[in-house]
Amino acid sequence: MGLELEDALKKWFGYEEFRQGQRQIVQNIFEGNDVFAMLPTGSGKSLCYQLPALLKEGTAVIVSPLLALMDNQVQELKQQGIKSVTAINSFLSHEEKKEKIRELPFHKIVYLSPETLTQEWVLSRLENMNISLFAVDEAHCISQWGHEFRTHYLRLGEVRKRIGNPPCLALTATATPKVQKDIVTQLQLEKAVHFIHPIDRPNIALFVKKHTGEHDKEKNLIEWIENLPGPGMVYISSRKKAEKLAQLIREKTSKTTASYHGGLSNEDRLLIQQQFLSSSLDVICCTSAFGMGINKPDIGFVIHYQYPTNLESFIQEIGRAGRDGRQSVSLLLVSPEDGDIPALLIENEFPPKEEYLAVLDDIVNNHSCKQITEEELMHQYGMEETHARFLHFYLRFFQIIDAASILTTHNVTEIGRILENQIVKRKRVKYSQLRQMETWIHEKGCRREGLLKVFNETMNPERPAICCDECGHEPPGSETTEQKVKTIFQWNARLRHILHQ
Structure with a gap:
């Protein structure tokens, strides 16, 4: 279609050119091909379905796992002048949902959670519409081998058939070769065009800092927060700890902060999200409930106060830093008692x-x-x-x-036995992923190489200027208070020497 795609990109989104990988994906979707794409976090995956949705006749169905992500993307599109977009989720009353369902044919883009999409009254409406595209965002959720398996995703193959088998785009930022294969199988994308891009983000420096205990870790967190170039995110495993650390940061630093977790009301979550996006907050202390699809390009650091249960989640979360291309930092804080937390998360x-x-x-x-x-x-x-x-x-x-x-x-006993076997199988996968995470934390050698190895990728010969702690580097802007005082003292002494005092 020649330069028409670039013209449409400029018209709808104001960009002069596509980012790496976007154009080929958009071209194939526009031509009616199925596509499986793995693009690193922050590479502009959403545009890959938004642009062809605007260009093709009919309505595009976008399957998205997080309500905050849907609302964020709908608001962004409307701010850009694209009004024919909507989301149907639990933020709406029953009457509001019914009204939006009636209006579906008048929209170019419709965001739905897999839980909403698989409801019969929604499906029956979509069956009678011209569906131009079926896009599955965060497609790793469909795989039982993936890090965020969602059971409703397993029904998406049959859903696609019921709504007329439109072209399908499966998108993810993190999927091992095993998960990639499972996504293709579950969505029946055997003839799909594949675009697999490296997961490495060279502008994100990787650091693991080990501590003797909780007090030591809290003390160092405050120093990092005060000195690292922000804004930033701190990932914590529990709601209670997220609130405690947000309070500690407010008391001990000059930074504005808030906590974000699944226990907040929908209104509070949206408010905090908007405050962070608009830079009213310097730091957000959050559980894994926050971050997916959040478009904030200037995040300078992502700190993991506790490590997640797998490397795929870790890569996805640190990928929220440095989307503007500037040097950014991933910092993982570790103490001896941390090991119990991810195991407890798996059990729960x-x-x-x-x-x-x-x-x-x-x-x-x-x-x-x-x-x-x-x-x-x-x-x-x-x-x-x-x-x-x-x-x-x-x-x-x-x-x-x-x-x-x-x-x-x-028989209840028989069903119970099968359920028990399924749980044992799932836990075995989860604990295997956890061991892989812990091995990466404690093994020697370049951390970036260790991450890439999990995805069968190799290091770029041109190493980043700041790679990781194992390569002998320190985070940029990570000067401690003690170092600052020492630097000031040295300059004072130097000045006295120059002035012969």
Whole structure:
């Protein structure tokens, strides 16, 4: 299509040229091809489906896992003058959802979570529309071998068929070769064009700093926050600790900060997100609930106060730094007691045996499973959201939901045994990924090379000017207070010498 793509890029987004990899992806989508693309965090993945969606006839369906990500992208597009875009999610009332569903054909781009998309009343509306593109963002969520497996993603293959089998774009920033293969299989992209770009971000320097204990780590965190060029992000595993560290930073530094986690109301999360994006906050202390798809190019550092359960999450999170191309820092703080935290996160991800057996027993005895939802599992049985999502998926998988006759042919003990085997299998994968993360933290040798090895990639011969602590480098702008005082003293002495005093 010659220069027309560049003209459209300029018209809709104001850019003179595409970033690396974007044009080929957009071209293939516009021509009706399926595409699998792995682009590093911050490389402009969203434009790869937004531009062809605006150029093609019909409505593009964008599957996105995070509500904050959807709202952020909708607001950005509307600010750019693109009004025919909407998102349907749990931020809306039932009446608002019904109204948006009626208006779907009048939009060029529609953002949906996989949980919303797989609801029958939504699917039946999409079936009668001209769907121009089916884009799956964060596509690694479809793979049980990936770091953020979401059971509803597994239904996307059948969803795509029901809405007319439109061209599919699967996008991710972090996927090992095994996960890449699983994405292609689950979405039935056997004839897709593949674009695999290196995950390395040379402008992000990698550092691991080891501490003797929690007090030592908190003290050093404050020094790093005060001295590293911001704005910045601090990742913490628990909500309570995120709030505590935000308070500590407010008390001990000159930085403005807030905490962000899944326990906040939707309104508070959106407010804090907008404050950070508009630079009203210098630092955000957050759990993994924050960051995916957040378009803030000037983040100078990402600190992990505790390490995540896998390297894929780590790479995705540090990739939020330095999107403007400037030198930035990834800093991982480690202390001896940290090892218990990721293991606890893995254990808490799955429902305990006594919980799901009790729920199954009650459901089967009362023959109440035909229409049960995830929300009912949470409200009626008090299950956590991740536990309810896991159990609901397997109830549907075993055809207990939507097939009342199956209730008399399935034994609770047998279903429980199969669920237990699934949980054991998932935990085995998770702990293997955790060991890989911990090996990277403690092994000797270039940290960048160690990360790239996980993705079957090799180091660029031209090494970054500031690579990692194992290569003998220090973070830029990381001067401690003690070093600053020493530097001032040395300059005072030098000045006295020059003036013969």
